[in-house]
Amino acid sequence: MFAARSAFSTVGRRAFSVSAQQNSKVTVLGAAGGIGQPLSLLLKLNPRVTELALYDIRGGPGVAADISHVNTKSKVTGYNPVPEQLKAALEGAEIVLIPAGVPRKPGMTRDDLFKTNASIVRDLAKAAADYAPDAKLLIISNPVNSTVPITAEVFKSKGVYNPKRLFGVTTLDVVRASKFISEVKTTDPANEEVTVIGGHSGHTIVPLLSQSNHPSIDGATRDALVKRIQFGGDEVVQAKDGAGSATLSMAFAGSRMADSLLRAAQGETGVFEPAFVESPLYKDQDCEFFSSKIELGPEGVKAIHPVGKVNKYEKGLIATALKELAANIKKGQEFVKANP
Ligand SMILES: NC(=O)C1=CN([C@@H]2O[C@H](COP(=O)(O)OP(=O)(O)OC[C@H]3O[C@@H](n4cnc5c(N)ncnc54)[C@H](O)[C@@H]3O)[C@@H](O)[C@H]2O)C=CC1
Numbered sequence: 001m002f003a004a005r006s007a008f009s010t011v012g013r014r015a016f017s018v019s020a021q022q023n024s025k026v027t028v029l030g031a032a033g034g035i036g037q038p039l040s041l042l043l044k045l046n047p048r049v050t051e052l053a054l055y056d057i058r059g060g061p062g063v064a065a066d067i068s069h070v071n072t073k074s075k076v077t078g079y080n081p082v083p084e085q086l087k088a089a090l091e092g093a094e095i096v097l098i099p100a101g102v103p104r105k106p107g108m109t110r111d112d113l114f115k116t117n118a119s120i121v122r123d124l125a126k127a128a129a130d131y132a133p134d135a136k137l138l139i140i141s142n143p144v145n146s147t148v149p150i151t152a153e154v155f156k157s158k159g160v161y162n163p164k165r166l167f168g169v170t171t172l173d174v175v176r177a178s179k180f181i182s183e184v185k186t187t188d189p190a191n192e193e194v195t196v197i198g199g200h201s202g203h204t205i206v207p208l209l210s211q212s213n214h215p216s217i218d219g220a221t222r223d224a225l226v227k228r229i230q231f232g233g234d235e236v237v238q239a240k241d242g243a244g245s246a247t248l249s250m251a252f253a254g255s256r257m258a259d260s261l262l263r264a265a266q267g268e269t270g271v272f273e274p275a276f277v278e279s280p281l282y283k284d285q286d287c288e289f290f291s292s293k294i295e296l297g298p299e300g301v302k303a304i305h306p307v308g309k310v311n312k313y314e315k316g317l318i319a320t321a322l323k324e325l326a327a328n329i330k331k332g333q334e335f336v337k338a339n340p
């Protein structure tokens with residue numbers, strides 16, 4: 001069922017069959033949406049998830065009733081948009097995934113979603129800070145480059161911020177990079193890993209092809225591949241023609257990220273995922289958050305790997321990314337200061 005890297009690796013399943021008995025409640029805020037529904041289904045298939053809490057401003061209980069009939073062990077509960085139910089959805093969660101908010105239509109940038117999604121994420125972050133301050137938070141709602149700083153500011157204002165537990169989900173960028181490079185090279189994407197760094201929008205997405213299995217990709221082939229990875233989201237937005245953006249591939253990517261965190265929490269070592277986290281790598285260039293290869297551990301972020309050796313072309317991509325990223329981050333931080 002799962003192409004490329006399995007969402008729940010069989011190696012992990014064998015090695016961790018005992019710890020899979022641990023209780024792991026996972027909450028999805030925005031569970032009835034285009035991403036929320038398939039993401040919740042994939043989480044229901046994950047043997048490490050013992051309880052699944054599905055909340056949305058509409059349709060949470062319906063999606064939960066539907067998914068609850070899938071005959072895996074986990075318990076599924078749906079929640080309506082009233083404060084006590086949001087509280088109940090969040091309490092005891094080990095992981096909270098947030099795909100709540102509006103998606104793009106053709107012609108829009110992710111930043112165009114800020115005016116709607118900033119306050120949605122701020123308010124859900126407030127609830128998460130109150131009721132699940134120790135959970136690992138996975139922010140999917142766009143613009144991720146700003147919604148992650150928004151969440152950090154909210155957690156700071158409530159005195160519960162731990163940078164090890166806040167992640168902007170950029171997994172889809174590496175999933176795409178792996179698939180697209182395999183199409184160029186006619187290889188199996190399962191064997192293709194491309195490090196993608198930066199942020200999650202257009203030019204802030206920086207694939208490091210020099211660190212892939214095909215460092216010699218160059219010229220027009222390289223340019224086209226880099227552009228496709230940077231603007232893969234637009235490809236889906238255009239194909240859906242007004243009906244939204246990537247949902248199914250995003251559900252796959254979000255489910256993979258959640259599974260990686262659960263595996264790391266249950267003691268597996270050597271678990272790596274990219275994610276947009278508070279990072280020292282480019283703090284001196286006003287980028288307090290940056291996505292790079294992250295080693296995951298029981299606390300969340302275990303180690304942030306340096307970017308490593310990059311070529312001149314990639315140095316140029318990084319320089320362009322940092323300018324836009326710094327502005328996106330600042331916009332999120334200032335939004336919370338002005339609209340606490
Ligand atoms: N990080 C990434 O790689 C990606 C991020 N996205 C982003 O994910 C977000 C969701 O996309 P879709 O699922 O396609 O949108 P959608 O419109 O299909 O679903 C969004 C859901 O959020 C719910 N919602 C809205 N406000 C809420 C609130 N205050 N509390 C709880 N639920 C609320 C809606 O009722 C709806 O069910 C968008 O912002 C999109 O841009 C999409 C693809 C990839």
Ligand SMILES: O=C([O-])CC(=O)C(=O)O
Nearest residue numbers: 104142172233234245246
């Ligand atoms: O393109 C969008 O708006 C949704 C998204 O973040 C992606 O598919 O990478």
